Amino acid sequence: MKVSSTQVNANESEIIFLDGPHSRWKELKFAFETLFEMIKGFRALHFIGPCITIFGSARFKEDHPYYDLTRKVAAALAKLGFTILTGGGPGLMEAANRGAKDVNGRSVGCNIQLPIEQKPNQYLDKWIYIKHFFIRKVLLVKYSFAFVVMPGGYGTLDEYFEALTLIQTHKIDDFPVIIFGKEYHKDLLEHIEQMSKNSTITKNDAHLFIVTDDIDEAVNLIVEKSIKQFNLHPKAKIKPFKWLFEKG
Secondary structure: OOHHHHHHHHHOOOOOOOOOOOHHHHHHHHHHHHHHHHHHHHHHHOOOOOOEEEEEEOOOOOOOOHHHHHHHHHHHHHOOOOEEEOOOOOHHHHHHHHHHHOOOOOOOOOOOOOOOOOOOOOOOOOEEEEEOOOHHHHHHHHHEEEEEEEOOOOHHHHHHHHHHHHHOOOOOOOOOOOEEOOOOOHHHHHHHHHHOOOOOOOHHHHHHHEEEEHHHHHHHHHHHHHHOOOOOOOOOOOOOOOOHHHOO
C-alpha cells in the first residue's frame, strides 16, 4: 500500500516531544561550584613545578610486577627534576608516588571523591580532593609535561584517550604520552591499528604515543620532548636575606 505525503506529514505532526525538569538555580549553583573547585585546584597546585602524571590501576598490590615497574619508572623520572603527579590513591598510583619518594623527589596526588572512599596513599607530599573527574583532567593536563600510562582500567584509558584527543585536535601542545606494558596493552594497540586502517584516525595519529617497557627509552624521550622542547631548566635556589636573619 502506497503512503501519501499527506499521511506522512500528519503522522509527523502527531509527535509529542518529551520534557523534563529545568532548574536555573541548580545550573547556576553547579556553575559556581565548578568555578570554586577549579580555583581551589589552581591554588593548591600552583607551585608544584613541572609534573609528569602517571596513571595506573588502583587494584595492583605491592607484590605485583607492575607495582615494581611503576615504582622504578617514577623514580627515574623524578630524578630528572619533575614532580610525580598521580590520582593519589592505592595500587600503581601509590607505586608511582613511592618511587618519587625513594629518590627524594616531589610527590603529589590529585584525588577524586568517590562513593567508596579512596584515601590518599602515604607517599604524598601534598594532595587535593576533587569532586568532578573533568576538573581533575584539566588540572592533570595543566601541570603535566608528559603522561605515563601504566596498566589500568576504565579510568586509566579515559585519561589516556583524553590526552591523545587534545593533542590530535591541537587543543594542547604535543607532549610525550608513554605506554608501559606491551603485553597488557597488546589488544588495545591492535584496536588502534584497526582504527588507522579504517581511516577513523590518520597514520600520524597512531604515532602520538610510544609503547615501551624500557625505562631508559622513556627517560630519553622526556629529556628531548619535555625538558628541551619546553625549555625547562633547573629551579634557581632561593637566596636567604641575611638582614632578615634567614638561613640557607
